[in-house]
Amino acid sequence: MKKQDVDYTLYLVTDSRPEILRGRNICDVVEAALKGGVTCVQFRDKTSDTGELIRIARELHGITRRYNVPLLINDRVDVALAVGCEGCHVGQDDIKLEDARRLLGPDAIIGVSASTLEQAVEAYKGGADYLGIGAVYATPTKTNTKNILGPEGVRRVLKGLAGLRYSIPSVCIGGINTTNAQSVITESGGANFWLNGIAVVSVIMGADDPEQVANGLLELLGPVLPSKHATGAMKTLSTESDLRISNAIKAVHDTTPLSHNMTNLVVQNFAANVALAVGASPIMSNNGEEAADLAKLGGALVLNMGTVTPDSMRNYLAALEAYNGAERPVVFDPVGAGATSVRRSALKTILDHGYITVIKGNEGEITTVYNETSKSETTSQSVQQRGVDSTSVLSEEEKIRVVAGLATRFQNVVVMTGKTDYVSDGKSTYAIGNGHEYLGMVTGTGCVLGTTISAMVAANTKGDTVHTVIAGLLLFEIAAEVAAERPDVQGPGTFVPAFIDELARLRKLAAKGDSGWLERAE
Ligand code: 3NM
Ligand code: MG
Structure with a gap:
């Protein structure tokens, strides 16, 4: 899959913790979410051994390929290389973007987490393919998030990039669920800047019916993320x-x-x-x-x-x-x-x-x-x-x-x-x-x-x-x-x-x- 073709509308980040999986196989949960319409998958596992990571990532890649959806690996460029998946996602404390790029090559999709305009600008200039902006809301999934931005904070980052004429696909992450997904999109966007989608963990990974939740989120996003073509x-x-x-x-x-x-x-x-x-x-x-x-x-x-x-x-x-x-x-x-x-x-x-x-x-x-009628326009x-x-x-x-x-x-x-x-x-x-x-x-x-x-x-x-x-x-x-x-x-x-x-x-x-x-x- 080419970078330009990636659809960031509904970006699923996985979570392997037992309270989320509750005995289910991670691959089954991800496949259900793909059936529900998830458009991008990131395998995120901060604890498993490397051999285990590669085994799971390979199995996940077999599944995501069938749905023509890219699989990215959180932080672990070695795992991405071993599996031959589409790319990786790096946080501010992870491997540096330039190192990841050197190892994975120009065609790999590499995303970067940003919680400030400065970080977003640095990632853009460093050749990131998309941004994960967060945390929008505090979330039990990741308790060490540094900045809670709210839609207003996400908006400041997007608006700052647009002002500099820096154009890069962006999703936001952190505490997004079915009740706030629409308002996060509409309140953080302006006339010439906007989110391309949302990234979520627990609302889908922890759902009893991940397919139904993914599908429901997509339906909510449809009207606020209108298609590019009239x-x-x-x-x-x-x-x-x-x-x-x-x-x-x-x-x-x-x-x-x-x-x-x-x-x-x-x-x-x-x-x-x-x-x-x-x-x-x-x-x-x-x-x-x-x-x-x-x-x-x-x-x-x-x-x-x-x-x-x-x-x-x-x-x-x-x-x-x-x-x-x-x-x-x-x-x-x-x-x-x-x-x-x-x-x-x-x-x-x-x-x-x-x-x-x-x-x-x-x-x-x-x-x-x-x-003028955007709630968070300042x-x-x-x-x-x-x-x-x-x-x-x-x-x-x-x-x-x-x-x-x-x-x-x-x-x-x-x-x-x-x-x-x-x-x-x-x-x-x-x-x-x-x-x-x-x-x-x-x-x-x-x-x-x-x-x-x-x-x-x-x-x-x-x-x-x-x-x-x-x-x-x-x-x-x-x-x-x-x-x-x-x-x-x-x-x-x-x-x-x-x-x-x-x-x-x-x-x-x-x-x-x-x-x-x-x-x-x-
Ligand atoms: N990254 P949930 S917040 C993986 O702010 C991750 O960069 C974040 O989980 C960031 O959708 C987060 O369950 C967890 O709230 C988001
Ligand atoms: Mg992160």
């Missing part, structure tokens, strides 16, 4: 999905739901016309006192933070309460989220105050929301630059990480717009490549996408929100493409009326069951 919308949205998309649009057409916009001064007129074009009934009201009555009308609310003032904050919060109380959807658009401290604090207040069904923003805005220096910057700074992997992480944190749907848009409910993340550059040349297009999405979720509260949102996004972006291609459209000015025309036309086609235009979806 699914192209249309790969999963097949013919059956075309029908779901048309039906979602048809539902707006048939029911004319209220789209209540609490939005900024710049886009009022545009947003109202877009709401009409997609088949909704707009009301532009920024008065929170009206919200309780409006929320009863079966629509959805757009909370657009474009002109935030102390007054508007009071109105936003009153409206959020009203819509939550009426169990109606709320779309939050954190306009310019990172630009000022007022906006950063406003978005936190809003997200703390109630449930938001969909968060929609550009890369800078969504990244800011991600960083500084937000790097956020400021990002918030006002709508050009792309994150890699695709990072964007997926952010939208999926945020959707998991708030149990909702998150949309990050850009040349490629990302939509996630935490479990699945979709990439959508539609749209036209004119959308970036006219003010308020992002805001009116929020209005479009509000119409969609208002009319489809029973549907799967992620698909409902994708339906709105595809209608919006394909209408933009079709409009831009019209001969009467010469530039951004003539684009706007054509875009409103096409939104209305495609919506009516979808309502008649004609979803031919969806063939353009990418």
